[in-house]
Amino acid sequence: MSRLRILAVMFSIVLVGTAAGSPLLCPKLPSGAQIRPENRYFDVLPRIVPADQESVIEIVPLFDHVRLREDCTYELTYAPMEAPPQKGGWAPGTKIPITAENGRGRIKMLFEGEQEHMFVIEQTCGDKRRSVIFHVYSLGPDLYALRPYKGDIHMHSHRSDGVESPPYVAGACRRAGLDFMALTDHHLYDTSIEAREAFAGLPIDLRIYPGEEVHTPDNPVHIVSFSANAGITELYRDDETTYRAEVAILMESLPPTPPHVNRFHYAACVWASARIRERGGLSMLCHPYWVTGNRYNVEEALLNYLFETEVFDALEMISGSDWESSHARDINAIQVARYQEERARGRRIAICGVSDTHWVEGSDDFGRYFTVCFAPSPDAADLIAAIKDQRSVAVEAPAGTLPRVYGPFRLVKYTMFLLREVFPQHDELCFEEGRLMIQYAAGDETAVDRLRALQGQTERLYDRYWTPVSVE
């Protein structure tokens, strides 16, 4: 018996055909994402299913203009993107006729392996044929149990060298489709807290975590502290004596460093990372191949040894590059190559993608450079565990190009699906929440009731996309 069984062949579909990609139908979101017309006209539930289990997919026409035409015929073709089905009698290219009736289309089948699956529905009206494609992803149990959370943990406000105020940046983060963020102003721990306090007790779904860009004295390496429970800069801002004494002790006690490694810089990095970890935070090596003073930010010998001894919890592999430098566009290609080399050596490299934005309005990078963490929740501990456990990917979607995803192969494939089929809808919901957060930050208290009405909507979207359809 064929593995592809149509439980209820009731479709009401007018296929969108050449309408796909019309800018009129699909305005671009700040993240650069566009909702495909099919995903506006139809619900496909669920979109993510467990691998190697039978699941029911419902395809629900949402509007009158996508109802089935009685003078046309409809056929369904199933196509897994990778391995063809092994366990059933389903033959590639088999077309199943769909009967014209009002209601929902239901497809029950075994989704073999971890991969993307396509359902092509062809409409034939006389000699005219058009088709529409729906997409579903099947996941192994470990990844199926997690949800994707989008975040940016390196950016600046006007408290250091950025442009906008902390609450403004936070609202803009939600408007751009982020689930979590941290402001990391230079030498300042308080500004992300300021953003969080501005929305304290309000019904918002953006998680605002502490952050700081740490620059320890006489050490050129930039370090992000994410979600630490206290600042690092305050340990040496007014008095460097303790810092210098502790780094001196490290220089005495650490094993011999390779030639050309500046031992003070290395010891200062070890010191900073240890202080961040003591405070429950994640330490991240920032933009190692940023060009400053006509050279890369981190000397190669030091960088080699930082990787070798795993001083930092994570690497900022993708950096926003809104900088006016001829080298600005080189940075990510070099950082990605470095990551790949380290992985080829067998090292476990935890990664993030960030915007390092200094202004959100008019930025080409803000909202387009981010990290996706696959975690059980957007709680800081779960996000940090996901990054350290290599359950994160770095995304760059520069204006005018398609998004690129970097990280473990399995996660990259899955994230490319999410960027097409899930994140655009997620980002559109976030847009209004972020707009209202900015409105509230501007003093409009009426935004609170409207935020309350929206609270939980992205979580509900994910619930619908991941929850199995029950079979009566």
Ligand SMILES: [Zn+2]
């Ligand atoms: Zn920096």
Ligand SMILES: [Zn+2]
């Ligand atoms: Zn920065």
